Amino acid sequence: xxxxxxxxxxxxxxxxxxxxxxxxxxxxxxxxxxxxxxxxxxxxxxxxxxxxxxxxxxxxxxxxxxxxxxxxxxxxxxxxxxxxxxxxxxxxxxxxxxxxxxxxxxxxxxxxxxxxxxxxxxxxxxxxxxxxxxxxxxxxxxxxxx
Amino acid sequence: xxxxxxxxxxxxxxxxxxxxxxxxxxxxxxxxxxxxxxxxxxxxxxxxxxxxxxxxxxxxxxxxxxxxxxxxxxxxxxxxxxxxxxxxxxxxxxxxxxxxxxxxxx
Numbered sequence: 001x002x003x004x005x006x007x008x009x010x011x012x013x014x015x016x017x018x019x020x021x022x023x024x025x026x027x028x029x030x031x032x033x034x035x036x037x038x039x040x041x042x043x044x045x046x047x048x049x050x051x052x053x054x055x056x057x058x059x060x061x062x063x064x065x066x067x068x069x070x071x072x073x074x075x076x077x078x079x080x081x082x083x084x085x086x087x088x089x090x091x092x093x094x095x096x097x098x099x100x101x102x103x104x105x106x107x108x109x110x111x112x113x114x115x116x117x118x119x120x121x122x123x124x125x126x127x128x129x130x131x132x133x134x135x136x137x138x139x140x141x142x143x144x145x146x
Numbered sequence: 147x148x149x150x151x152x153x154x155x156x157x158x159x160x161x162x163x164x165x166x167x168x169x170x171x172x173x174x175x176x177x178x179x180x181x182x183x184x185x186x187x188x189x190x191x192x193x194x195x196x197x198x199x200x201x202x203x204x205x206x207x208x209x210x211x212x213x214x215x216x217x218x219x220x221x222x223x224x225x226x227x228x229x230x231x232x233x234x235x236x237x238x239x240x241x242x243x244x245x246x247x248x249x250x251x252x
Contacts, residue, residue, distance in 0.1 A: 015169035022199075040199075040230035047201040051168040097238075105172060107205035109238045116237055 005031070006070035013058045013065050013083070015051075021067060022046040028069050029077050032139040041117040042077065042137055048110040049081035049133045055102050057085025057131055075139045076119075080132060087127040095123075149177050158187035163196040166231075171203035175210050182211065188220045191247075195226035204231060205238045212244055223247050 007028050011017045022043040029042050046067070053065045066082045088094050095115075100108035115121045120136040151160040158181060166174060182190060190211060194200075208224065215222040225247035227235065235241065 018167045018169050044201050107202045109202040113237050
């Protein structure tokens with residue numbers, strides 16, 4: 001039945017898992033028949049969320065990253081990316097484009113990309129407990145013939 | 147990631163390949179920096195034709211190459227960018243600070 005499918009994924013915060021995480025979510029999203037562009041947006045947003053866990057939530061250690069994805073309502077993919085890391089002290093600051101505490105290797109565009117590539121974006125964080133990013137993306141139904 | 151590059155008349159062309167994310171970006175950034183420091187080019191061309199995926203880590207790669215080329219008073223040119231990396235680069239306004247030669251159409 002539509003609207004009842006979901007998946008859970010948990011893996012350690014190794015950067016080698018970034019490609020696995022975005023590909024797994026993309027493979028799950030494939031049942032909504034997304035276009036290449038929509039799939040690209042979803043993969044990019046997931047990659048940003050997972051990278052933030054690796055770089056910021058667990059800067060000096062490995063910790064679990066949990067992804068939950070489900071299909072809800074009218075062709076909507078609902079994704080939560082969660083960590084049990086250090087949390088974000090100032091979320092408003094973290095959301096600013098080009099702001100980063102990650103040094104020269106980071107662009108500070110991760111959250112901006114998640115916000116602009118997804119239909120909905122929410123972030124919740126508690127210091128020393130972790131951060132949870134919640135995103136939704138509606139996949140436009142494609143005209144018949146397929 | 148192994149980068150292919152060639153130099154001619156102080157023009158350095160680097161062919162980027164595969165998926166550019168946080169995992170791969172550090173190595174690409176360092177390789178690129180080494181090549182620019184070695185050849186001191188006047189023009190550096192980054193070719194994205196073989197890039198299958200890129201997230202914001204790629205923006206940091208481009209900005210770092212741009213800073214290096216600026217100190218050499220040289221030019222950074224991005225070319226053959228597929229739609230997905232192109233969208234990521236434009237979110238950061240990279241098209242306003244580097245020259246984008248041609249956009250590849252899927």
